[in-house]
Amino acid sequence: MKQIVKAAFVAAAVTTAGFTGAMAEEVKVGVAAEPYPPFTSPDASGKWVGWEVEFMEAICAEAKLDCVITPVAWDGIIPALTSEKIDMIVGSMSITEERLKTIDFSDKYYNTPTGIIGAKGDDFEATPEGLSGKILGVQVSTIHADYADKYFGETADEIKQYQTQDEVNQDLAAGRLDAVQADAIALDAFLKSDAGACCELKGNVADDPAILGAGVGVGLRKGDTELKDKINAAIAAIRANGTYEEFSKKYFDFDIYGG
Amino acid sequence: MAADSGFLNLDLLALSPPGWGGVLLAGFAASLQLAVGGYALGLVIGVAGAFGKLYGGPILRDLLEIYTTVIRAVPELVLILLLYYAGTDAVNALLVMVGLPRVDISGLAAGIFVIGVVQGAYSTEVLRGAINAIPSGQIEAARSYGMSPFKTLRRITLPAMLPYAIPGLSNLWLIATKDTALLAVVGFSELTLVTRQAAGSTKAYMLFYCTAGVMYLTLTLVSNQVIARIERRARRGIAGPV
Amino acid sequence: MSDTKVTMPAYVPPPPRRLLEPHRIFLLAVFAAIVFCVVWFMRWDWLPKYQWKLIEGIGETLFLLFSTAAVGFLLALPLGLVQVTGPWPLAWLARGFCTLIRGTPLLLQLWLLYYGLGSVFAQYPEIRQSELWPYLRQAWPYGFTALMLSFAAYEGEVMRGAFAGVPRGELEAARAFGMGRFTMFRRIWLPRAFYRALPTLSGETVLQLKSTPLVATITVVDVYAVISRVRQDTYLTYEPLLLLALIYMCLTGILVLLFRFLENRIPSRGA
Numbered sequence: 176m177k178q179i180v181k182a183a184f185v186a187a188a189v190t191t192a193g194f195t196g197a198m199a200e201e202v203k204v205g206v207a208a209e210p211y212p213p214f215t216s217p218d219a220s221g222k223w224v225g226w227e228v229e230f231m232e233a234i235c236a237e238a239k240l241d242c243v244i245t246p247v248a249w250d251g252i253i254p255a256l257t258s259e260k261i262d263m264i265v266g267s268m269s270i271t272e273e274r275l276k277t278i279d280f281s282d283k284y285y286n287t288p289t290g291i292i293g294a295k296g297d298d299f300e301a302t303p304e305g306l307s308g309k310i311l312g313v314q315v316s317t318i319h320a321d322y323a324d325k326y327f328g329e330t331a332d333e334i335k336q337y338q339t340q341d342e343v344n345q346d347l348a349a350g351r352l353d354a355v356q357a358d359a360i361a362l363d364a365f366l367k368s369d370a371g372a373c374c375e376l377k378g379n380v381a382d383d384p385a386i387l388g389a390g391v392g393v394g395l396r397k398g399d400t401e402l403k404d405k406i407n408a409a410i411a412a413i414r415a416n417g418t419y420e421e422f423s424k425k426y427f428d429f430d431i432y433g434g
Numbered sequence: 435m436a437a438d439s440g441f442l443n444l445d446l447l448a449l450s451p452p453g454w455g456g457v458l459l460a461g462f463a464a465s466l467q468l469a470v471g472g473y474a475l476g477l478v479i480g481v482a483g484a485f486g487k488l489y490g491g492p493i494l495r496d497l498l499e500i501y502t503t504v505i506r507a508v509p510e511l512v513l514i515l516l517l518y519y520a521g522t523d524a525v526n527a528l529l530v531m532v533g534l535p536r537v538d539i540s541g542l543a544a545g546i547f548v549i550g551v552v553q554g555a556y557s558t559e560v561l562r563g564a565i566n567a568i569p570s571g572q573i574e575a576a577r578s579y580g581m582s583p584f585k586t587l588r589r590i591t592l593p594a595m596l597p598y599a600i601p602g603l604s605n606l607w608l609i610a611t612k613d614t615a616l617l618a619v620v621g622f623s624e625l626t627l628v629t630r631q632a633a634g635s636t637k638a639y640m641l642f643y644c645t646a647g648v649m650y651l652t653l654t655l656v657s658n659q660v661i662a663r664i665e666r667r668a669r670r671g672i673a674g675p676v
Numbered sequence: 677m678s679d680t681k682v683t684m685p686a687y688v689p690p691p692p693r694r695l696l697e698p699h700r701i702f703l704l705a706v707f708a709a710i711v712f713c714v715v716w717f718m719r720w721d722w723l724p725k726y727q728w729k730l731i732e733g734i735g736e737t738l739f740l741l742f743s744t745a746a747v748g749f750l751l752a753l754p755l756g757l758v759q760v761t762g763p764w765p766l767a768w769l770a771r772g773f774c775t776l777i778r779g780t781p782l783l784l785q786l787w788l789l790y791y792g793l794g795s796v797f798a799q800y801p802e803i804r805q806s807e808l809w810p811y812l813r814q815a816w817p818y819g820f821t822a823l824m825l826s827f828a829a830y831e832g833e834v835m836r837g838a839f840a841g842v843p844r845g846e847l848e849a850a851r852a853f854g855m856g857r858f859t860m861f862r863r864i865w866l867p868r869a870f871y872r873a874l875p876t877l878s879g880e881t882v883l884q885l886k887s888t889p890l891v892a893t894i895t896v897v898d899v900y901a902v903i904s905r906v907r908q909d910t911y912l913t914y915e916p917l918l919l920l921a922l923i924y925m926c927l928t929g930i931l932v933l934l935f936r937f938l939e940n941r942i943p944s945r946g947a
Contacts, residue, residue: 208621219451248621349794615781654779
């Protein structure tokens with residue numbers, strides 16, 4: 176322990192440049208460090224782009240916050256929030272009972288149904304019977320992983336968990352998976368890409384609000400009410416003044432906010 | 435057959451967008467920073483640890499033994515996950531304890547800390563072995579000349595142990611460069627992670643993974659050349675192979 | 677010594693250490709207190725639910741460890757041998773292979789094998805009709821291959837040194853006895869090199885154990901993947917990882933003891 180303490184001091188000394196100081200009112204926004212089109216993906220210049228990035232910029236401008244995007248591994252994004260590596264999560268994270276035990280959420284800012292896709296020519300339905308004997312892929316730590324466990328755990332041949340959604344899609348295209356369960360909007364983007372030409376939507380799964388939650392919200396630390404109030408006010412403001420609609424039009428031809 | 439989305443579409447590697455070369459180079463630079471910082475921190479811990487193990491009191495020695503044993507018995511991946519989150523918490527808890535404000539610790543600082551703590555355990559062992567290999571007469575001679583312990587360390591022990599330590603230390607440097615790849619798992623934007631993102635965005639998996647492989651390999655080969663030079667220099671005045 | 681002015685006491689090697697010195701008892705007490713705090717104040721109620729999965733995961737880890745180490749070692753023999761005595765194209769190839777594998781991170785190799793080849797399958801659907809497809813579809817063959825090649829490259833380097841280090845005189849003696857090349861290799865060169873390499877095998881196997889969790893990133897369910905699952909289900913950060921560290925420490929300890937036992941069983945003739 177003494178050694179670790181010593182090391183901590185040395186680390187602090189060696190990398191003073193790495194510290195950004197606590198005076199600047201900087202808010203570190205955690206995004207999943209993976210391509211997740213059309214919401215958040217890195218582009219060839221190293222910048223993050225997508226609908227959710229524009230959403231974040233809009234609420235940060237509205238709430239006058241100095242937001243910095245901080246990519247974090249998806250399966251460690253909640254620990255990163257609680258250990259204060261980041262201050263909020265803008266990562267298409269659905270508001271669920273389970274997550275509310277550990278972190279807090281803002282009001283919802285969009286909503287997506289849950290879909291299942293599979294190879295063209297392989298006809299099945301997005302039901303427990305339809306998936307019997309299939310190999311289903313999901314991303315870890317998602318509502319889909321929980322949902323698949325509960326509803327398809329018995330019937331599916333195997334449920335494989337991947338670290339990123341992009342790799343789930345890739346393995347479906349490679350034929351290692353028979354089906355993929357994920358957010359329908361993100362799946363739609365994949366199906367429209369070249370790599371998604373192999374596959375088609377088999378349907379949306381039956382809703383289970385306890386697992387699938389009630390829309391996507393900004394993940395926040397428990398007790399960080401000041402930030403939560405600011406974010407909620409900003410979401411309401413950009414919804415009211417048309418900013419939300421304006422940047423959403425660039426990506427979707429339907430109302431992503433949902434009912 | 436989308437052949438041009440495959441292996442040979444070298445345009446994807448162009449340095450400016452739409453090529454991903456610039457992103458890869460930035461990731462490579464981040465990997466290098468991590469490796470250099472972590473290795474340096476590891477060396478500092480290693481020197482302190484080696485002396486603690488050789489000359490420290492019984493409690494310090496036992497604690498160091500626990501440190502090196504535990505670190506060397508647990509996979510780096512697990513240590514990185516543990517230390518990446520716990521390390522930040524520990525530093526902040528410590529700062530609060532001594533009455534300083536909490537600080538934001540950047541991913542880079544946390545990454546260097548993690549690599550440094552892991553490397554420190556190995557370099558402790560390497561340096562301890564090297565110090566033990568110095569003929570004890572040399573140190574006794576320094577003492578009989580009336581040199582202070584610090585002067586003995588600076589003028590005798592450190593230079594004399596170098597030839598024994600260099601093979602182990604250079605091996606550790608090569609391990610450090612490769613261990614940085616594990617930080618991809620916590621989402622630190624080093625070479626392996628940006629490669630994975632570039633590959634996922636463009637679907638040109640083979641191209642990007644092979645390119646990153648070539649970059650790592652180049653680093654290793656260049657390091658080997660430099661190490662060979664340093665080794666030759668450090669062995670001046672030593673007859674025959676050590 | 678008595679008539680010179682010594683400013684510092686001479687270095688005295690520490691006395692041989694016994695297990696239970698007074699400070700050890702103190703340390704053990706502190707350690708017990710820490711363990712008690714960890715057990716008492718952290719959450720462990722998830723353990724019973726996952727215990728069977730954990731045991732299965734440990735099994736998968738050990739299976740991967742021993743199978744890749746065994747096959748990798750068999751591959752390391754020719755890799756080391758041709759570098760010492762083979763014709764230059766083979767020696768060059770073997771050296772290139774070792775440099776390539778040892779010069780790049782295992783994680784990258786793993787992803788190249790799994791996702792890189794996966795992208796090839798996506799382009800050539802004919803592969804899916806082949807006999808091998810049921811295996812190519814699963815994740816463990818890729819994990820096995822990457823780990824095995826890595827072990828072969830590192831151990832191949834060791835074997836190269838071991839083959840080169842067998843004293844020439846012994847080989848000449850064998851030839852003088854009229855042994856053929858193959859008999860000499862089988863009866864003298866290989867066993868002598870093997871004995872020389874044996875002490876490093878323990879360390880290499882521990883390193884291999886520590887590489888196995890990487891396969892969890894390509895969906896192989898080893899003990900690391902099970903713990904990741906626990907972390908994801910319970911939202912606990914430290915408890916599962918601490919248990920995982922403990923599991924790996926036990927496995928490492930058992931491996932080290934096992935190799936020590938084996939090394940004592942094998943008669944060494946001053947190798």
